[in-house]
Structures are given as structure tokens and as C-alpha cells.
Amino acid sequence: MNDLSPLIPRRDPNVVMRLSRLGSLHQTRLSFMRILMRRMASEDWTFSRPEFDIDEIGVGYAVYSAKTPNRSYSLVAFAHDLPPEDRSDRVIANAWDATFTLFDGVPTRDDIQRLSENVPVQEAGRITEKELTMSRANRSVRLWEHVVEQLSNGQQPDLEQIQQVGYLMRTTAVYGSGKFGAADRESIEDRSEFKAPFQVEMLTVYLIRTFVKDLVEHMARAKGGNAAAPLSSDIAKQLGIGNSTGLGMAPFLINHPILFSNWIMVREEAISRVRSVAQASKEEIALFLSLFDRCRHSIDQWTSEHPIQKERLSKLKSDIASIVTRLDAQDFDVAYPWDSILKWAAETLSEEGQEFLNSLVLEPYAQLVDGLSSCMSDHFERSFHIDGAIPVENVRQLITDTFGWALSVDWTAQPENARAWYVSEEKLEPRLGERFEEPIAKYEQPLAPARDAAAAFGALKPYAKDAPISAFLADHPHFRHTIRRAQMSALAPYSEIRDNTISAELLPIDMLRAKLSFFGAIHFDPRSDRWVRICMFSGAPYPADLTVENADFWIYPEVA
Amino acid sequence: MDLSMNEVEAQARKAAKGADYSWGEAEDIGKAVRWLCKRGVNGCEHLAQLLLAKPDPKNCPIRLGILILDNAKNLGDTLTSFGSVAEPALVIPFAAFASAQIERPLAIQAGKCSVIVSESAFEITGEPMRNKSVIEVKATAKSPKLMTSVSRASPQRETWETLDKFAHRTYAPATEESRMLGAGAGISDND
Numbered sequence: 001m002n003d004l005s006p007l008i009p010r011r012d013p014n015v016v017m018r019l020s021r022l023g024s025l026h027q028t029r030l031s032f033m034r035i036l037m038r039r040m041a042s043e044d045w046t047f048s049r050p051e052f053d054i055d056e057i058g059v060g061y062a063v064y065s066a067k068t069p070n071r072s073y074s075l076v077a078f079a080h081d082l083p084p085e086d087r088s089d090r091v092i093a094n095a096w097d098a099t100f101t102l103f104d105g106v107p108t109r110d111d112i113q114r115l116s117e118n119v120p121v122q123e124a125g126r127i128t129e130k131e132l133t134m135s136r137a138n139r140s141v142r143l144w145e146h147v148v149e150q151l152s153n154g155q156q157p158d159l160e161q162i163q164q165v166g167y168l169m170r171t172t173a174v175y176g177s178g179k180f181g182a183a184d185r186e187s188i189e190d191r192s193e194f195k196a197p198f199q200v201e202m203l204t205v206y207l208i209r210t211f212v213k214d215l216v217e218h219m220a221r222a223k224g225g226n227a228a229a230p231l232s233s234d235i236a237k238q239l240g241i242g243n244s245t246g247l248g249m250a251p252f253l254i255n256h257p258i259l260f261s262n263w264i265m266v267r268e269e270a271i272s273r274v275r276s277v278a279q280a281s282k283e284e285i286a287l288f289l290s291l292f293d294r295c296r297h298s299i300d301q302w303t304s305e306h307p308i309q310k311e312r313l314s315k316l317k318s319d320i321a322s323i324v325t326r327l328d329a330q331d332f333d334v335a336y337p338w339d340s341i342l343k344w345a346a347e348t349l350s351e352e353g354q355e356f357l358n359s360l361v362l363e364p365y366a367q368l369v370d371g372l373s374s375c376m377s378d379h380f381e382r383s384f385h386i387d388g389a390i391p392v393e394n395v396r397q398l399i400t401d402t403f404g405w406a407l408s409v410d411w412t413a414q415p416e417n418a419r420a421w422y423v424s425e426e427k428l429e430p431r432l433g434e435r436f437e438e439p440i441a442k443y444e445q446p447l448a449p450a451r452d453a454a455a456a457f458g459a460l461k462p463y464a465k466d467a468p469i470s471a472f473l474a475d476h477p478h479f480r481h482t483i484r485r486a487q488m489s490a491l492a493p494y495s496e497i498r499d500n501t502i503s504a505e506l507l508p509i510d511m512l513r514a515k516l517s518f519f520g521a522i523h524f525d526p527r528s529d530r531w532v533r534i535c536m537f538s539g540a541p542y543p544a545d546l547t548v549e550n551a552d553f554w555i556y557p558e559v560a
Numbered sequence: 561m562d563l564s565m566n567e568v569e570a571q572a573r574k575a576a577k578g579a580d581y582s583w584g585e586a587e588d589i590g591k592a593v594r595w596l597c598k599r600g601v602n603g604c605e606h607l608a609q610l611l612l613a614k615p616d617p618k619n620c621p622i623r624l625g626i627l628i629l630d631n632a633k634n635l636g637d638t639l640t641s642f643g644s645v646a647e648p649a650l651v652i653p654f655a656a657f658a659s660a661q662i663e664r665p666l667a668i669q670a671g672k673c674s675v676i677v678s679e680s681a682f683e684i685t686g687e688p689m690r691n692k693s694v695i696e697v698k699a700t701a702k703s704p705k706l707m708t709s710v711s712r713a714s715p716q717r718e719t720w721e722t723l724d725k726f727a728h729r730t731y732a733p734a735t736e737e738s739r740m741l742g743a744g745a746g747i748s749d750n751d
Contacts, residue, residue: 092739126562128562129562129564129711129712141751142751177566178564178567179564179566179567180567181562181564181567184565184711185566187711382660382661384591385588385591385629385660385661386629386630387632388629388632388633389633389634422732423730423731423732424734424739425728425731425732425733425734426739428731433732433738433741438735438737439732443730446583469630470630473626474627474630477581477582477584477585477626478582479582479584480582480584480585480587480588480626481582481584482584484587
């Protein structure tokens, strides 16, 4: 990743890895959705709907096929008639409006039969090595009913309502990587289309979006017969797939330190490469300015009822106004124009505004940036294993580098140690509790790396500087997890969140947003401090319309 | 049963934690059981038997395995177990992880059973590995034959249920308060 040796170095992890900043990240051209869209277009994937067997009350199944140059993948979708009282986005739900699996190849009759007995019950069922993901979605009841009603009368839905909600269905989980019997990631990661992270999951959601459009039109026809109209392509394009994400995603970032570091490092590397561009061409500047205009439109449509996000949005909107003024005055002929803009941003804007710009400046530089997508996976299986020969002194130094700030925190103080992450026996839902109010401490998951690193640092003190860490571990097996993380941090500078993940002040939505921004999500709408709704693939061309020309900048709505 | 390797690793990790290994040890155990299953060995069964038997630390294959791994770079000398080792097959993957670090194979002698272990393969000669063997480990110049790996694990249901029982100890009992507050819900999703 260092072959270009950019002049401007990557930002310091102490700046980047703070929770408030991670909670302000925006999608980039390296987001997993955008990597997938570009690949599908450049490889000229073909799409079809071999089966659609759904009755007039909306119950049945359908199959959507995606053909790459070498393989086929099939989304098998089951549509259900869900009583409204059962509609819940929680992990603990037992029924959904629609359930899905992504099949590796073309399913036979027997496969469909087997899947119909397992996929609709989700976690209570089993899938096999032939399946790559399992997923489910619930309707946005308001918008669904409105759209069916309008279309059945031959009318188009109200644009304002479309924009307010943004999706007809939201997924509440997309399971991959061997969950519930699915194929392991390691068995498919050698396929070029799945080298970047989360590509099977993104493909699943992309195909779900087409299914949802077909289903709503089908329901409108069932209701209105010949009078029914199809969705106008403009409105259909604006509709994404919602996603409701709870706490389960937050531990993921802590449990996959090297993977997370790779995501952040790649983004930081991309930013440093663009900052190091000495002269921007006219075309690059024009593209940046036009996408900035399109963003303004998208940000205007971003609403949230949550007080924290409302405040961040109001700051972002005022940041946008400052950026407009700044760009009007910007002399793009100066040396290192992007660096000058981003330096100004770091001094002037909120973290939302800074990270918005950090993402946006990457857009004109596909050739500097896109190749980095191959560095976003975790190929360092060996780095998992502890090297027992490393001297105590080195480990203490690694802890100081990453968690220096945590060494002076009073971890016995209640506010610093207020929370504990645990897994409930109820459908194994990840939860966050109050350590001093609930009987959960004995079930605590190892999701407080800073506290544990500070404790290990203290316990290391009596050991000789040049003693091997194996001597310490033999006496303190309890710190094995923490020592492993410290050793990983030597390879993965952005692996650790540099904030307290169990403090009374913690906002888990910051962690959720960091992850979702790498998926390519927009319009983050927290529903509480630990629960966020987002929109995916809004603005994306549907399979029939996908071309190399529209596969890149679809995420920025065209300004009329 | 037909299980993914991800399921095996996660279950082994949680079961080990439920049986009072530390989180860090449990992570190594998850990787070790996965390594065995990928090579067609019923690692789940070995772990289940170990957790049920609760051997004394001096007879624990995990403790020995971690000792081998953490001292990989000093294995020029022979390392001998402190006692007779329960479920000695569980030592093999740790030897494999150690072998990866020093980039040369290790030889395990367990009674009349000899095992050569590399990063991704092992080969047994002599008698089958027996429970409660005294184990010696040292570096070797020999290499095991290449092994093909499998992508799925198929433990007996009872084995899996045993691991599940231990894993269950890591889950907090469901309470109404936790249900309402712990995941931050409370707003209707029927919108």
C-alpha cells in the first residue's frame, strides 16, 4: 500500500479512532456497495427472474438470478402474510414480511423445497454450504400501503412520502460467513467477486431491492387489476432498501481488529493520496464540484428525529454552507488544493463536515483509490497467534501507543465502568447493560479493550523488561485476549477504538455508523442510542438499467 | 449434523469460556478445534470430552498446547508435559500454530504414537493417539504428507449439545428489563 509514498502522511490513529469521529463517517467510493456495483457493470453481469410464484395476498416465492462471467448466484425470496402485531426489527422476532437466501448457483426443485422449510423461520432453520447468506425484511407499513394504494389506482405515489421514508422494506439481518450453516467466507473468498468484504451480503440486498419493487407492483395489480400502474422508473430508482441495525454490529468492530484496521487504513491511505495530489485537473475539479452539488440535495433529504443526530445534522448543514463559501473562494490552481481544503476543514468544520469532505475528495481519483479495495479484507490469519518470545517491554510499549490515554483513567470509577456488554440467552441477542444495576457482570463479553489493556499494563510492571511475554501469560492466562490484541496492534494501527466502550457516556450508534458507512449506507437515522435505521442502494440503477456509466456515482442523486 | 467451520469455531470458543477458560484461551481453543475439523478430525468431540472430564491443569491439553505455542521459538529443546495428557489430539493444532511461527515442523511423541505436525497438516505413525499419554514435543526436520482440507464439520448431535450446554453458561438469563432496555428498543417497528 506504500508504493506511491504519498507526500502527506495518513492521519494519526489518535485522531481517527475516536468514537465521535467514527460515528461521523460517510460512505466513500470504496464502500462495499459501490465496489459491487462497479464490478457488476464492468463485468457485464446479467440478471433474470426465473421464477415468480406469489399469490394475490402476497404469499409465495420468487427466484432472481445474477450471472457473472464464471458463475451464477440466485436470490431465493419467500413472501409472507405477516400480522402487524408480529412486525419487529429485533433479533428476537420470529416472523417477517419476507425472507431470503442467496444460493450459490441455480437451485433445483428440491433445493427450493428444502429452503422453503428453513429460510422462513430464519435462525430456527438450517441452511447449507450451497447458501451464502440468509436474510429477512419487514415492510415500511406506511409507505407500502400508500404505494400499493396509489399504483392500484393507476397513480404514482407521493414523492414527499417516498423521500421521507426512502424504502419499501428494511432488512433486519443479513447473515453470511457460515452463520446457521451457510458457506464459510474462507470457502468463497478466492472468487474475485467476493475478495472485497461483504460482497455476498451486498449482492443479496441489491437483489432484494428488485424483488421488493416487483412485489409491490404485483400487489398493486392484485388489487387494481388492469387499472394498476407500474412504479415510475424515477421513483423506483429513489427507493433503496432500509436496514435496521441493532447492537450486534458494534461488537463486530471490536472482534475483528485487523479487518477493521484495514478498512480504516485504506480510507486514510486514499485520503492521504488525494491530499498529496499536487495539481488538480479541470475535469477533476469539475467532477468534485458537481458531486458536491448533488450531495447537498441528498443531505437536505436526510432527516432524523433523534436529538443527537438532529444536532449533528444541523451542524452538517451549516458546515455545507461554510464549504460553499470556501469553495467559491478556493483557488484550485494552488499546489495541493485538496490538502488545503481539508486542512481548512479540520480547523473549521464539525466532525460530520470534515468526514463528509474527506470522503468526497476521493471521488475524482478512481485510479488512485479504487485499487485499494483489494486491501480491505483480513488475510493475516497468522497474526492471530501470540508470539510468546516478544519482550515484556515491547508489549508495554504497544499498549502505551494505543491505550496511553486509558492508563490514567480511573477504571474503578462508576461512570467509566458503567456498562457491560453481554449476550442474552433470548435468541442470543447482543445487549448492553448497566453493570451496577443489573446482574450481568459475570456474563461480560471482552468488549472493553481499553480497560483491559490498562489492567494488563499494570500487571506487567513487575516483570523484567526483557522477559518473554510467554512468562507473563503463564502466570496471567486472564490477559491472553488483551496481549493478543496488543500484538495485533503492531500490524494494525487503526485496530483499536481509542475511547471507552463501557462508559456511561458511550453511544453504541457511533460504532454502528462506522461499520455501516463502509457498507455504503446513507441517511443514518438513530432510533435510540443503540439502534439505527439506514438506507442502502437508494439511487442505484436496477439490474436492467445498470451500465458502466451509471455504476459509480448513482449514490449522489442527480439535481433536476 | 452439517456445520460450517465458523459455527464450529464460535461454539468451541463459547463452550471453552463457559468451562472457565479465559477469553484469550477460549479464542485459541476455537481456532484449534476449527483446525482439527478442517482436517477431518472430530475436534468437537475431543473438546466436549475434555470439558466433561475437567482434568487437572497438569493433564490439560490446552495448557500444554498454549505452552508449546507461546514457547515456539525455544523448541530446539524437548518440551515434556507435566502429566499424562487428556484428549491429546487437542495438542496437535497448537503444535501446528507453533510450527507456522518457526516455519518448521514439530514432532509430538505420545506414548507409542508419533505425530509430525506442520502449519497445515499432520501425520500419525505407530499406534493411535491414546488418552492420558505423557507427551514430548520438539522440532523436527521431517514433514507430514500434504492433507486435503474439508469445508464442513459433522459432529454427533450429542457432542454439539454438550458444547452448547457449556456455551450456554456465557449467556445472561433473559429478564423483562433486559429485553426492554438492553438492545435499546422500545419504539414500535410497525411503521
